[in-house]
Structures are given as C-alpha cells and as structure tokens.
Amino acid sequence: IVKHFSINYDPINENNTFTNGSTLEGRVVLEITKDLKIDQLYVKCKGQADVHWTESDSKNDTDDSYSAHERYFKLKQIFIQNASKKAGSHVFPFRFQLPEGNLPSSFKGQHGSIIYILEARLCRAWRITRTATVEFTFVIYADDLFIIYPKLPHTQKPLSGAIEKKMKLFTSGSASVKAATDKTGYMQGEIITVESEIENSSSRDLKLKYKLEQKQTFTAGSHHKHEDKVIFKEVADPILSRSKRTVASKLKIPPDVSLTIANCDIIKVEHVLKVLIPQCSVLSCSGLSNCCSTPSTGVRMSQFPRILAGCS
Known part of the structure; x- marks a missing residue:
C-alpha cells in the first residue's frame, strides 16, 4: 500500500548548516497505491545529546554501562489526524524556526553524539508505524557563543x-x-x-x-x-x-x-x-605502534x- 515514504529539507547555505533562529523548510513525500486511512501523519524537529559506554570490572567480573541524555528542543507539525488519503503521490511541506539560545553544535564521537534530526511518522491502526528520518548539521557561530558565554577568552586574544x-x-x-x-x-x-x-x-x-x-x-x-x-x-x-x-x-x-x-x-x-x-634526538619514531619515541x-x-x- 505504502510505496514510498521520505523526508528531506532545503539547504540555506553552501555549507548546508543551520544555527540559532534559522528557518528550516522541507517536505514529507507519501506515495500510496490505494486509498489509505491514516490515524496520524506528522513531522518532528528535535535536538538532543546522548552518551553511552561500557567498562569492564575485572574484580567483580561484570560490565558496567553508563548513559546520559539531554533534550534541547522538540517541535512538531501535524499533517493528518484521523483522515483518509486517495491513492497517488502526496507532498506535505513543513517549516520550523529553530530556537534561539544555548544549543551546542552537532558532534559525533565514539561514546556520544549531539544530533539534530527531522523525523516523519505515519501511524495507522493495526499497522507498524512507518518512520523516515534525516539529520541536519547545527552550528553555533562565534558571535552567538560569546553572547551566551561572555566570560570566554576573546577569539582575537593571542595564546x-x-x-x-x-x-x-x-x-x-x-x-x-x-x-x-x-x-x-x-x-x-x-x-x-x-x-x-x-x-x-x-x-x-x-x-x-x-x-x-x-x-x-x-x-x-x-x-x-x-x-x-x-x-x-x-x-x-x-x-x-x-x-x-x-x-x-x-x-x-x-x-x-x-x-x-x-x-x-x-x-x-x-x-x-x-x-x-x-x-634527546638519539631515537626516532616512524609513527608505528611498536616504535620507541x-x-x-x-x-x-x-x-x-x-x-x-x-x-x-
């Protein structure tokens, strides 16, 4: 029944980045082969940070896991609520304005990440919810960072x-x-x-x-x-x-x-x-793991x- 379900957004600059107060626009595309009753179709825009790692405790022969989560914002736009759509291709445009304030830049590391994401969901009775997601890159510009944290060392001050x-x-x-x-x-x-x-x-x-x-x-x-x-x-x-x-x-x-x-x-x-x-310069290191520097x-x-x- 659902032939295609996707989400995408429009870049606003050549770096494809967004910042505080940026307007993010895009569309959700739904293609169905016959008439469909939909409980809810919506899109969320959210920013969050997560960390997770595991450490081995050799003394107790156990593995200890550590996790933490931060939510910065969650915005939502509903397209359909308890309605039907005829067969064919349907496009649902959306528009979000990202919040002002203290938001960290996007980041991905081995033990954690800061991500900003668009998530579309198609919910139907007695059916598995269909989900489409796309991440976008958020950066906090230098001028905004020093407004939020005025005590940071000035960027033009030498080290x-x-x-x-x-x-x-x-x-x-x-x-x-x-x-x-x-x-x-x-x-x-x-x-x-x-x-x-x-x-x-x-x-x-x-x-x-x-x-x-x-x-x-x-x-x-x-x-x-x-x-x-x-x-x-x-x-x-x-x-x-x-x-x-x-x-x-x-x-x-x-x-x-x-x-x-x-x-x-x-x-x-x-x-x-x-x-x-x-x-001393007696030994030299080629960068190999078994080299003595x-x-x-x-x-x-x-x-x-x-x-x-x-x-x-």
Missing part, C-alpha cells in the same frame, strides 16, 4: 607560553622556548600562526614539533570517559646547537575537524596546541585554542 628545560640522557645543556599564537579562536580550514623563540644551549640540534590534539569528555552522572585524538603533527627545521632562532610556523586546521563544544553538560570537546622540544617537553599555553564556526 602564549614559555618553558626552560635542562636536558637529560645523552644531551647536556638546556633549551628554552617562548611560543605565541596570533589569536585564540579559529575556524575550520583556517591557519594557526605560531611564533616561537628558541634558545638551544644544549649539545645537540633540536627539532621543534607542533601537535594539535582534540580532547573529548563524555559525562554520565559522576562518571567520565575521555578520548584524545591527534588532529595533526608538524615538525620545523632543526635548531642548531648553541644557537638562537625565531621560527614562524603556519599550521592549517583540517576543514572537517569537530568544533569546540563548551555548552553541553554531557559532552565537552576541547583543542590543545602543543609546542614540543625533544629532550623520544621524551618531549611542551610549552603550556595560557588558554586552549577554540575551533569555532563563522561566516567567512
């Missing part, structure tokens, strides 16, 4: 840090690094400019390394699950022994990296930029960089 380290193992002397970024907030695909002042007073040449890490935290009650992900690694030219040098590096953020999430109670996404100097000392930045959505 900085410094460290001085006495070398160990087979290297004598010391090394110091002062590093600063051009600002705090970046968009996907943007360049992070890092200026580093290095004084290599050690007996060996040193390689300056950069690493951008993504730190994910999932929360269920008093329990937390952490996941770290390396976004990129870069290596600068060697700093010669007994020399000083200023290095300006341009590090590109991947265009598909997840945004910073600071306004969700059960999922947090942060980005940490590390500027590293090896304590040299210990490194890192510059601690005063704040975390934030990857934000913006209109560029």
Whole structure:
C-alpha cells in the first residue's frame, strides 16, 4: 500500500548548516497505491545529546554501562489526524524556526553524539508505524557563543607560553622556548600562526614539533570517559646547537575537524596546541605502534585554542 515514504529539507547555505533562529523548510513525500486511512501523519524537529559506554570490572567480573541524555528542543507539525488519503503521490511541506539560545553544535564521537534530526511518522491502526528520518548539521557561530558565554577568552586574544628545560640522557645543556599564537579562536580550514623563540644551549640540534590534539569528555552522572585524538603533527627545521632562532610556523586546521563544544553538560570537546622540544634526538619514531619515541617537553599555553564556526 505504502510505496514510498521520505523526508528531506532545503539547504540555506553552501555549507548546508543551520544555527540559532534559522528557518528550516522541507517536505514529507507519501506515495500510496490505494486509498489509505491514516490515524496520524506528522513531522518532528528535535535536538538532543546522548552518551553511552561500557567498562569492564575485572574484580567483580561484570560490565558496567553508563548513559546520559539531554533534550534541547522538540517541535512538531501535524499533517493528518484521523483522515483518509486517495491513492497517488502526496507532498506535505513543513517549516520550523529553530530556537534561539544555548544549543551546542552537532558532534559525533565514539561514546556520544549531539544530533539534530527531522523525523516523519505515519501511524495507522493495526499497522507498524512507518518512520523516515534525516539529520541536519547545527552550528553555533562565534558571535552567538560569546553572547551566551561572555566570560570566554576573546577569539582575537593571542595564546602564549614559555618553558626552560635542562636536558637529560645523552644531551647536556638546556633549551628554552617562548611560543605565541596570533589569536585564540579559529575556524575550520583556517591557519594557526605560531611564533616561537628558541634558545638551544644544549649539545645537540633540536627539532621543534607542533601537535594539535582534540580532547573529548563524555559525562554520565559522576562518571567520565575521555578520548584524545591527534588532529595533526608538524615538525620545523632543526635548531642548531648553541644557537638562537625565531621560527614562524603556519599550521592549517583540517576543514572537517569537530568544533569546540563548551555548552553541553554531557559532552565537552576541547583543542590543545602543543609546542614540543625533544629532550634527546638519539631515537626516532616512524609513527608505528611498536616504535620507541623520544621524551618531549611542551610549552603550556595560557588558554586552549577554540575551533569555532563563522561566516567567512
């Protein structure tokens, strides 16, 4: 009887994203081969966050599961209520205005997700409910984020840090690094400019390394699950022994990296930029899991960089 049942929406920009207050329009398509009595046909628009993970308790030989859920909004539009439709193809347009306020950006991780979804349902007596769904991407733009959280570090404020380290193992002397970024907030695909002042007073040449890490935290009650992900690694030219040098590096953020999430109670996404100097260069690492890497000392930045959505 039901030949086709689907839902789709109209993009409003080239990135196919929506934000606070956006208007979301689309249609539900129902194609039936003969007259059909329908209890209810409706569409919902909703935003929610969910986390779930399982941990093994070897002491008690059990598996403990942890879950949490947040609902941000649920909007509904009813097309049919206790009525019949004749055979043929029927199109039901819908229109929702997304709420203003504190909504986190879309995100999917190993132990949780923040999703925004359209769900159409066709309900009939004594029949299994037919469901059609489609997700859409929600982003909170930088300007909106700082209205909601005025105490966040300003996006144009530089990050900085410094460290001085006495070398160990087979290297004598010391090394110091002062590093600063051009600002705090970046968009996907943007360049992070890092200026580093290095004084290599050690007996060996040193390689300056950069690493951008993504730190994910999932929360269920008093329990937390952490996941770290390396976004990129870069290596600068060697700093010669007994020399000083200023290095300006341009590090590109991947265009598909997840945004910073600071306004969700059960999922947090942060980005940490590390500027590293090896304590010795005797060993080298090819990136294989069984490779031994040299210990490194890192510059601690005063704040975390934030990857934000913006209109560029």
